[in-house]
Amino acid sequence: MAFFVIFLISAIVVISVSCIINSHNSSTTQTSQIQVENARAITNWRQKRKEAFDTWIKGMENKYGKIGTIVSIVPSETQKTLLVFQERKEIYISSTWLKFDDIITSKITDSPHTTPGTITAITKKDVWNEVKRSSMQRSFGKTTGTWLAGPEKYVTEYQKTPDIIHHNYSVLIGTSNISNPLVEIKIGEDSQIAQRINAIINVIITNQNKEEQ
Structure with a gap:
């Protein structure tokens, strides 16, 4: 009788452990599947966004002419992309048009904030x-x-730990347009993009000055 009780208890323990292991394996498998599905969904979303952006670029070229320079502040984001139309002599950014002739100055500003170290x-x-x-x-x-x-x-x-400085760059463009004398292009933390846009604007200013002479 004692042997039977011991055998019964052992069987119950084995079955319980087996159920726990199977449950853990099932949970791990489900987690892996969710991660794969999430990664696939993100990839599809990025692809559709890129396709929509490319379509928008083609539409802008068909409507306004050849685009000389494209600078994306945020990848595949139409409202955060600068377009330079050489033939039209205009810049497009965030639904705003700037004529080359109206541009007077360009500079980079930074409004950083600091996260104290722990x-x-x-x-x-x-x-x-x-x-x-x-x-x-x-x-x-x-x-x-x-x-x-x-x-x-x-x-x-x-x-x-060291303090962390978060930069917040902008390119400020001064114009001769009274209704829109100052245009701010908000960049964020990417200093290289800020420098590139500022350089492009300054080249435009230099070329306009040469043409006027």
Whole structure:
């Protein structure tokens, strides 16, 4: 009878463990499937967005002529893309048109904000006190030396991670158009895009000045 009870309990344990393992494997498989499906959905979304953007570029060229330069502040985002139409001598950005003749100045500005670093307190034994305790214990024995050296001492050190600076660049374009004297192109943290757009605008200004001479 005792043998039967032990056998029954063992069988129940084995079945329970098996169910837990199968449940864990099933959960892991479902998680993997969800991750794959999410990755596929993101890829499809990006592809459709890219196709829509390409269609928009073709439409702009068909309507306004050849585009000389395209600068995407945000990939495949029509409202965050600068288009330079050489033949029309106009710039298009965020539904705004700028004539080359109206552009007077261009500069980069930055409005950064800082995320303070975190401070961590680390408490550890005082090294010099430990050296003194060890010396006393060697000289007078562990018990007497420990008593003479006094209690253990601890020191607390504070470690701070560096502050993080988040840049927020913009290109400010001054114009001779009274109704729209200042155009701000918001870039974000990408300094290279800000520098490229600013350089393009300054080249346009230089070329316009040469033509006027």
